[in-house]
Structure formats: structure tokens, C-alpha cells
Amino acid sequence: MNFDDTPEQSAFRARVRTWLDANAPKHLEPELRSAIGTGISGLKSVDPIEAAKAWQARKASAGYACPSWPREFGGGGHSAIERVIWQQEEGIFAQLSGIFSLGHGMCGPTLMAWANEEQKQRFIPPMVTGEEIWCQLFSEPCAGSDLAGLRTRAELAPDGSGDWIINGQKIWTSAAHVADHGLLIARSDPAVAKHKGLTMFFLDMKSPGVEVRPIRQANGHNGFNEVYFTDVRIPDAQRLGAPGQGWEVSLTTLMNERMTIGATIVTGFDQIFSLVCAMEGENGPLVEDRAVRSKLASWAVRDSGLKYTSMRAISAIARGEIPGPENSIGKLVAASLHQEIATFALDLQGEAGILTNPDLSAAKGQFQAMIMRSPAMRIEGGTDEILRNIIAERVLGLPGDIRVDKNVPFNQIEG
Amino acid sequence: MNFDDTPEQSAFRARVRTWLDANAPKHLEPELRSAIGTGISGLKSVDPIEAAKAWQARKASAGYACPSWPREFGGGGHSAIERVIWQQEEGIFAQLSGIFSLGHGMCGPTLMAWANEEQKQRFIPPMVTGEEIWCQLFSEPCAGSDLAGLRTRAELAPDGSGDWIINGQKIWTSAAHVADHGLLIARSDPAVAKHKGLTMFFLDMKSPGVEVRPIRQANGHNGFNEVYFTDVRIPDAQRLGAPGQGWEVSLTTLMNERMTIGATIVTGFDQIFSLVCAMEGENGPLVEDRAVRSKLASWAVRDSGLKYTSMRAISAIARGEIPGPENSIGKLVAASLHQEIATFALDLQGEAGILTNPDLSAAKGQFQAMIMRSPAMRIEGGTDEILRNIIAERVLGLPGDIRVDKNVPFNQIEG
């Protein structure tokens, strides 16, 4: 048991560090750090999209954009553990590239698995370099946790061209407002069971009939969009997989969930620990207050538990294995922790805990931003409830929920 | 809003107090108090059954046994609010009568609703006076939360006498080892849906073929029994309700759940508050320790919340109304509170927290008895999970769980 790199890993890490020293946009670091856990990049001094594209292009030039993708598509051709090392070293600067995360995490792997050679050559390299941004058009207003309940229709064009005509609405599409392309799942056959009648496509987001509207979130940020489709035409060549095979294709995509392994899970513990070490209470430093300590300790072990769970996963990758199911607990634990910590941090500040102005608030208002962000963490990427179901079923082998919609044609399901 | 008795209530309370002063077995009080929250009467100096019968008989002589039952059956003929006042005043001495609680809370009301006049005259008065003890034979090894899944069979005797022959097994039957009579629900028709084929009876517990075996509980106590039925014969006259109507009859019974309103709900808060006020920590009295205070405060408000929830119910009774659903939270809240408090109390005692001997352990080992008892509180009378379902469905109006066993003949249900 050790935390040491092999000589090869050590050499790779040294190369990465040297390169980052010379190339990382260090002047942006304070802004990026101030926004940890708030769900935004934090960039105000520069345009976040410009900064993202610039950083992505620079990484691509050195083979560090999509480090483990094949070189023929512009990737780095590195091993899985090298990708993890890259992520560890890139650290806070990864926050710059958030706009690409669904493209790189989901759209790219799906294209690699299902697109033809020509399409891969055309679309993957600009995805790597950041020249083209992708978005993923899966969720719908009535299909969130129950993704297979989606209603956006894909119908063959009546002109016999073989093209598909798309009508419907997608939601929670991050980056849609700046995306060049989108990966879209739609219902091509409503007369069969809900999982059976779906088909996957990709499309040009500038196609006529595509309308993107930003969603204002509860904390006032615009992280997501709604996307409306009105008679949007997609050539049949941009279909991925067979008609009706969309659910299967989407699973390939969802299996490639963004690899947070190696990246830091933000629980808020470091932030609250700094706060209580710096703050004075009525009876001395707050960190000496036994009530504070007791809470801190229980958060500390959840925080370190996640950190070392992630180490176990990295260790499996280093051995050439696939990480076990224990990594599925990360977001579930982190999201509640985040909310608990932020709530307590405000409480520690007393009546002044309500202030959000960074100049007036303790810790520059970061906990106020965190408390307003935290409810979303418990929902996005799978609600707490869905994640517990996944752990119970996939890890512990318990039975699935009773399904009333199984084997029922979609157009006969109530609701 | 006031806590005052009306003049009538005040006069009744005064009469009760005077009577209790003269009649309550005060010498047993310390033993009874020491056992609060541990699930036993605590009596060692006297035989608990003898003491229970003696106290019951004395109460009956003054009309305080089953205070709100009709006088014709030996009850006190008092109003519902007077019964509550009685319970408040009887206090700790009610613990003596635990052996009668299911008889008085469930069997009695069921007989009153479903038995014929002659049976009522025969069976109810000795139930009131404590001369005869009743038990309730409902739960089975495979029918706990899902009571309607019970398998004990009631078949018409082949001799054409109209008698019923009972075969099967009941479990969690408190007082069965000392009971004279039992209220029994059994399956008379396995070919119809599970709720439809049940029939209710009462029987003499000395009938041939009835065998009672004590269950040793996890904490070493014998509070419950298994009861085995082998060709036990019950005359048809002891059927309550029509054949197949047993579920309906059982609902009458379950609606009459033991009225804990007015009785004290034991959460353990008073006990832990006394402990921390008395105990010294490394840095002074434990009650000054901020970590202790924070926990105490959150328990205090749950404890007082239950107490005043109960007051609201009593208040409804005093107005001649039926208490609302808010009273359903009592056991759910108290059980977890009990377990949390006991666990923390042991922790406060450090390494010595494991000691159970009253002479060696802080607070005479009461928290050690409490921690060993508390898991049962979360299960008996409805598990936490069943209670949350009940609150969600009956109070908040949410849909029932999906039932796979609905309308399926009992003998075709898997498992």
C-alpha cells in the first residue's frame, strides 16, 4: 500500500507539471478558486467561453485535451492512469473547461462507438481542440429521472428523403446556447414499449427550427437551457444506431459518465475548516468550541472517506482494472455534506450570515453562494433517491422497483 | 389557550388524587421508575402478575379500571377527558398494568363491537377487574407488517358440528403465557384474495392443542410468546363477525389502538438531562459542554414537541372531538430519539459505558438497558417504515404502494 508513482508515472507527472508551469493561465486561479462549490466558473475578468476555448486549444496542442483519446482524433493517446495524473495536476484549471465536459464525457465516446469513420474524422478532432462545442439533448420536462419517458418525436419526413423531422422540447441542456452540435434522443415509435421506440441522432444546433432559451436557476445563474424543436430536419446519415435502438445507444453514453475520478470532489469541508480556524467566537477560536468540533469531525471523516474512496478507484485504474461500484457514492455523499456545511457556516456567522456581498460577508460570501447552489447538487446527475436506488440495485443486488410501465406501449401509459 | 381544568375536570382530578394517595402501591414506585424505557415492569420485590392483578382489582373497585367503559361491564362510565385525567394522575403506576393493555386496548373494544350480549356480560367484567387476562393472536412469522398475509388456518370441523379447527402459529403474543382468553384471526378461505378470506374468533387459551412458548428477546427479556395451534377446536359461537369478515373486524380492533394519549411517551430526554446535569467532564459540568448542549437542545425540542402534540390531542378530546392525525408521529419520533439518546449516554460514560451492573454504571445502568431495548421500539406496533407509509398515505393523502398481491387468490401468491 503506497501513494507513490511508478517511475513511468513519475516521469509523466513531471512532464505535466513542467508544461502546466509554462502554460496554465495562472492569473485566473484566484477567480476560479473563489467559485469552488458554487456551480459557476467564477470568471469575471475575461469571457468564460473565450477562456475555455483558449485553454482547450492550448491543451490540445500538447496532447492534454482528452488525454486518453486516440491520437488519430487529436487525443493524447495516454493510458487511463495518465489521464488521472493529468486531472490531478490540472486541478483548478479543469474548471475552465466545464463547457466541454458533456461533449468529452458523453458525446465523444458515443460518436466513437456508433458513428462512421468519416463522421468521426470530421467531428471528433474539433471537439478535442474546443473549436466546436457539443451539447447533449436527453432530458425533457416530463422525462428527468425517468429518461425513457421522453416525448420529443422523430418522424420520417413525408417527402420520402429519409430525413427525420423532430418536434418537441428538451431541458437542462448545458452549453446549448453556445453549442455547435448536439446529441439528441427522440421517440421514433410511440406504439411500442417506452424503452423500445427511441432513436439517437446528432445534429447541427444552427439547424432551422432549433430554439434555445436559457433557464434561470434558483440561485440566479443561467447554467442550463431549454431547447425547442419545431420541424427540425436531420439527415438519416446522422442517426446513430438503428431506429428503435436509441436506449441502447444512450446507455453507451451514460456508461461513459464524466470521470470525476482524480478530480476533486468539493464537499465544502476545507472551506469550513478554514473558516472555523480563522473565526473567533465568544469564548475563543471557534475551532475550540466543542459543538463545532463534533460537527467538523463527522464532516472530516466523510470528506476523507470520499477522498480515499477516489484513491481506491485510481489505484484500480493504475492496476489496469475498472474501478468498483464504491465510487457511485461520491455525489450522493458530497451533495448533502455541501448543504449541511453551508447551512452551518451561515449559522456560525449569526445575523450577518444572510449577507451575500463578498465585501461584507465572512469568507467572501462563499458559503452564501454554496447554500444557494447546494439543492441543485442533490438533483443534477441523478437525485439522491435515484442514486440510492442505483446503489441498492446495482451494487447490493436488490430487486428493481415494481414497474407499472413495463411492456406497455408508450402511447398507452397514463399521465 | 390554557392548561386549566374546567371546574368539573378539576373536581374529578382531585377525587382521583385523593384516591391514588390512599390506594396506589407507592412502595413499588422506585422499582417502576428505574425501569422506564427498558420495556419491563422493573418489579423484582414482588411477583409482577400478582401485583398487576391486585392493582387492577383495586382500581376496578373504584371505577378506575377501564375508566371510560360502560358501568354495566364494570367500567367507570367516565368521559374521554376524564380517562385522560386518570391516566395523567395514575402516571408511573400504569406500568403495573401492562399485562392488560392489549386486552383493554383491543380485545375489549372488539368484543363490545362484535360479540353478543351474553358474551359481553360473561367476558368483559372479568377483563376489567383483571381476573381474566386476554391476549391478541394476530401476527405470524410470515405476517408482521403485512398482517393480511397470515397463514393460520381455520377449517370447519369434518364432524358437522359447526366448530372450527385451528392449525398454525402466531408470534409476538404478549401475555399469552398467562392469558385466559385470546382474540384470534385466521384464514378460513385461502382461495380468495388475502384480505377476503380471514375470520375472527375468541378462544379459551387452555383449549387442547394450544401451546405457548416464550420468545427470548435480544436484550434477554421474555416479553413475547409464540403460540402454536394444533387441531384446536373453537365453537362457532365464538366467531366474531361473519366468516371472511375477519379483516374488517381486525380494523375495528386496530382503530382502538392503545390510547397512549395522556400517558407519558418515554423518549429518554429527562433521563439524559439529569445525567449531564449530574456528571462532570474534563472541563467542568457536562451540561456546559457545547457539543452536549447542541445535542440536548435538538432532543429537548423533539421531546417537548411530542409532549405538546399530546396536549393538542387531549385538548381535542376535552372539546369532545377525536384527535387529529398528528398523534401518529409519537412512536416514530420517540423510538429513534430513545436510541440516539441511549447511544450518546453510553458515549458520555467513556470506556465504562459498556458496564450494565447498576452498582458500577452511571445512572444505575438505565441507559445500557435502554440501548438494548431501543431497536425493538422502532419495530413493535409498526416499524418506522410502516409508520412513515401511514403518515404519507393517511395524513398527507399520497398513493398507496403498488400492490402486486391485490385481487390475487391467497393460495396463488408467491412466497
Added chain:
Amino acid sequence: MNFEFSAEQLQLRDTARRFLADKCPPAAARAVLDGKVDHDAALWQGLAEMGFLGVTIPEAYGGLGLGHLELCVLAEEMGRTLAPVPFSSSVYLATELLLSAGSETQKQHWLPRLASGSAIGTLAHAEATGAVSNGSLTTHLEHGRLYGQKLPVPDGEIADFAVVTAQEGDDLSLFLLDLSGAGVTREAVSTIDPSRRHARIAFSGASAEPLGERGNAIAQISAVQDRAAVLFAFEQLGGADRALEMARDYALERKAFGRQIGSFQAIKHLLANMYVAATLARSNCYYGAWALSTEAPELPVAAASARISATQAYQLCAKDAIEVHGGMGFTWEFDCHLHYRRSNLLALALGSLSLWEDRLIDALRQSQAA
């Protein structure tokens, strides 16, 4: 015993509920949240006309001369509807302070104005992060004039007068201050719940008159906080109940996997836990109401219990209402965040939960010792 509001009080609740359903839809709170107005002046005037602003003010001073049970009933409805008006500042704090400590002249001047809504009052107490103790205030009296700064002051921008705690030599005293006078500057500050405005107020030689016994502010504030804690708790209770209702309704309406999401145990039990918290809070609040209205010696215990329990219930119900709503619950468009914001704002309105935990344990020990 009668541990329930009277028929008249319940009728007042119905009246208030109907009035607020009409005059105070969620759009009212949103108008303040969006910065269009600093409070809902029409609603404020309407509340005055209903007599609600002067419910505890004696008739001699232009109020209704009712009791605190009536005020509890109103507070709950204010909380349910997120009423974007300075009700708590003016009624729970300023009115209470004047009633308990004001001179006859002060009462005659301000109480009628408070009752009619023509004046808004507030309490300016907190100065920065942490609890206030004797000697910790920077605001002080110097040659009869006030210097220092208060932050955050609820409704500080719109209030006509404030009761201010200030150091006077070694002691703390209360002062009453016309906020439109010289030497007072105030500016809005941003908070987690902009639907209820807060300000920073600086004093540079403002003239102020003493309120009540000098040098006794700690005790005066503590007493008024106990009283206000019960009233804030009712506001929180109203909010908790409303958040629970919203979540329950959504769980019945929204379908996933071919069924109402409210038929899944995960959602049912989340809602059941919210109900449990709200029920415990309600019972503690009723106890607080009884203690407040009867001036019972149990008030410190009852107030802290109501306060802690209602803070916990509102925070739980508001955050889990978002969870039940899923992604939609985190949109600006849905009202869930209005309650989430308010729940976190009210949790700190009279000082932190930790502070009230301490107050509760101290009060419990005193009542045991007594």
C-alpha cells in the same frame, strides 16, 4: 385544558388567509426579490386597514387591543405567503419594544403610526458576524449622540425609526432614533433572500432618545427576543407548512415511470419526515404562544423550543420541497426557492440556531433549579 386557538382566533386566521391569498400571491414576494419595489406598499396598507398591524396595540393608541395569540395566528399566515412587508420588524420588534419600554410620550407618538402603517419601525442590533454581548458593540453614545454602524438591519432602508442598541459607557442601552434625521446614512445590502430587504446603517453623531431603563439593554433585548422568537417561529411554521403542501401537491401531480412520484416510498417518506418536523414545530409553537400570551415564567424555555423547532422544520421542508420537485424545483420560475431563501433568512433573524440552543439549555437548567 384548551391547547388550541379559540374559535374567534381561528376565524381571524381564516380572514387573514383569505385576505393574503388575494393580496399576497407569490408574485408579491417576487416583485421585491426582483428589486422592482422595496416592499409591497399596497399590501402593507391593506394589512393596516384590516387592523393587523396594531393587533397587540391598545385601542387607546389606535390598535385593536387584542392579544398575542391573535398575533401568532397572523404571523403564521405571513409566513405561509412570504409576505414582503416589514411586519416582523415593525410589529414583533419595534411595537413590542415600545409597549414594554416606551415612555408615554414615545408611545403616543409612535404606536398610532405603527398601527396605521404610516410609520415602520425596526430594531438595529447586530453589527457583524457573531452574537452580541456586552462590550462587543462599536455603536456607542458620545456626548448624547450616536456613532457606529449596524449591519444587517431588517427593513433598515424603509423604516422610519429604529430602536438601536449602543454602548453607553460600560453598559448597553436602547435608543430610539428617527432614521430620517441628520447623521444617519443607510444603504441596501444584498442577502440570500432579497424578498425581504436589509440595510447597513451608519450613525455619525445622530441624535437619539433613550428607550426604557438605561444600561439595561441586554435584559431588554433578551426579553423582546424571547417574545419575538415565538412570533418568528409561527412565521417559520407557516412557511414550513406551505413548502410541505407544495411538495405534496407536486408529488401527486408529477408522474415518472408511469406513476405519480408520490407513490414511491422514497418520496413518501421524505414527505412524512417533513410532516413530522412541521408537527413537532407546531406543538412547540403552541406552547410558545401560550407562554407568550400568559406571560408565563416558562417563556424562555417555550420561546427557545418554538424557535429551534420551527427553524429546523422550515429549513427541512424548504430544502426537501426542492428535492421533491427535482430539477424544476431549482428553477427561478418555480416558487420553491422563495421558501428556501426565506427559511435560511428567518433561521438567522434573531441570531443563530446555536445561540438559541444555548438559551434553551440555560433556561431548562434554571427551570429545573427553580
Added chain:
Amino acid sequence: MNFEFSAEQLQLRDTARRFLADKCPPAAARAVLDGKVDHDAALWQGLAEMGFLGVTIPEAYGGLGLGHLELCVLAEEMGRTLAPVPFSSSVYLATELLLSAGSETQKQHWLPRLASGSAIGTLAHAEATGAVSNGSLTTHLEHGRLYGQKLPVPDGEIADFAVVTAQEGDDLSLFLLDLSGAGVTREAVSTIDPSRRHARIAFSGASAEPLGERGNAIAQISAVQDRAAVLFAFEQLGGADRALEMARDYALERKAFGRQIGSFQAIKHLLANMYVAATLARSNCYYGAWALSTEAPELPVAAASARISATQAYQLCAKDAIEVHGGMGFTWEFDCHLHYRRSNLLALALGSLSLWEDRLIDALRQSQAA
């Protein structure tokens, strides 16, 4: 990086698991619980023969001379099977103390006996309710002899020798004591988990030899507690995993309402939460194992984290395993209570959770300052 046990260590685990599955069924713990025997002597002898008792003892003293990672692996299996033997007292405490502080003579005398199982050692430290601090012990040295009383002493009845903390003037020192000698009386005490026996030991002029540097017991004990905390945490982890497995298996087997109870979300999510707790504990334990085996300066943080996390996980899994089993889970006949008892026993074995919380925060502050 390799944050996993090695192939050889995993093989040792398999060997231990097979051995214990055979030699240590739940009936073994029950035999002690029921008071039939004071420990499982045959199992103890078997463990000695496997070399497990001397796994960290150098070969020169008759041990296997392996490291602490191997011991962690064994501790987890002991916890899984509720092994009713003095493994923790003899191996985590007595052996560790001798290895770190024993003189050559003491090592030569006791280590071979500990490795062969012919001697059982323990640590006699606690005296009563609360944490031990300098000056708080009644046990003391007087004219070179020990007086006082220790309670509770794990395996105190069956141990051959004990390391005793005692006041020596103003300081605390460690003494090694043959428990069969004169001036020692011991009696069994009842605890919440009678499957692991504890005793009260009284000293009335018992002869004792110093162990290690005199006057330095606080530091010595603290160091050995950090080391033992990791090992106890692995025992707790094994217990937590086993309780979770039992609950999962029962949820798959038991039916209600026509379906497996494990198909209800209430049960699924209870089990998912148990899994989360056990997984966090495992990762913290691995960190502890790394720190222990490498004698890393991070040990105080790692040990306290493993300890707290594993205590929480075992207590949660054991109590909710009963809940999943329903009424049957609270019978004497089902094994659930064996884990419930053990989880509460081990939670206090090295002092309370509160104590370890304090240790963690102190250690975190020191590591930040460094």
C-alpha cells in the same frame, strides 16, 4: 500509487476467512455470551497455530515478522466473525506496547508466549466513567507496589499479564504486571456484550515492573491508542460489512405484501445508506492502514478518521440490520443482536467517540500548522 492490499495480503485474508468460517461460526460467540466459557480456547489455539497471534512479532521472538497491513487484514476478519477471543487485547494492545516500549528482557519473556498463545496480555487503563487525564487515576505506585482499581479491563479475567497505567508521583507511568501474582484480585463484570469478557481488577500492593520510559505514560498510551484505533476500526469494518450482508440477504429472502421486502424503496435506501457508511469507513480504514504500516506522521489524523468512521458505520449497520429484520431481528435466536452488542462495545473500546472527535480536530489543526 497502490491503495489496495497486495495479492499476498488478500490471500492471507482468504485464508483467514476460510479458517474463521470453519472455526468461528456465530455459535462460538454465543457460547461466551451464554457464559458457558470465558473465551473460545480452541479458536485461540487455532489462531496461534496459524501464526495469526504473532503476525507483527519479529521471527526472533517467535512471530511471523510480517507487517501491520497483514494485521489489518486479520482484524477485519475477526470483526466479521465476532471472534470471542482476546485478540484485540493481546495483539493490538499488549503486543504493541511490548514492541514499542518493552525492555529486551520483557520482550524475550513475553513475546514468544504471546505469539504462541500461551500467554494473554491486556491493557488496564480505564478506571471509571470519563476520559483519563494526568492526575485523574487512583491507581498509583507506593513503595514500588501498585494500589488501586481498574474498570473495565478487557479480558481482565483471563489475561496472564496486564500493562497498567498508574500515577507515580505527579506523572503517569506504565507498569507490567503478572496478574497471577499476589495483591491482585479480579472479578468478571457484566457488559452490554458478554461475548467479550471484561473484568474489574483491584491491586493491593501488587508487584509491578516499569514498562518503558517512566513518567511518560500519557504519550505512550496515546501512541498505542492511535495504532490500535486503526486495528479496532478494521474489526468494526468487518462487523459492519457482515451486518450489512445479513440485512441484504434477509431483504432478498423475506416477503411481505407479495414481494421481497428488498424491493421496497424504504428498505433499499436503508441498505444503500448502510453501504455508503461502510464504504466511507473502508476508505478511511485503508488510509489508516497505510499510515500505520508506514509510521507516517499522518497517523493521528488517519487513525482518528478510521476510528470515527468505522464506529459510525458499525453502529449504523448493526442497528439498521435489526430494523430490516423486523421483529425476528430482535429475537435472541437471530444473530443481529450479536453485532448490535459488539458494535456498541467496540465503539467505546478505546474511549468514546467524542474523545476521538477531539483527537481528530487537534490532529488536523497540527497538520495544517505544520
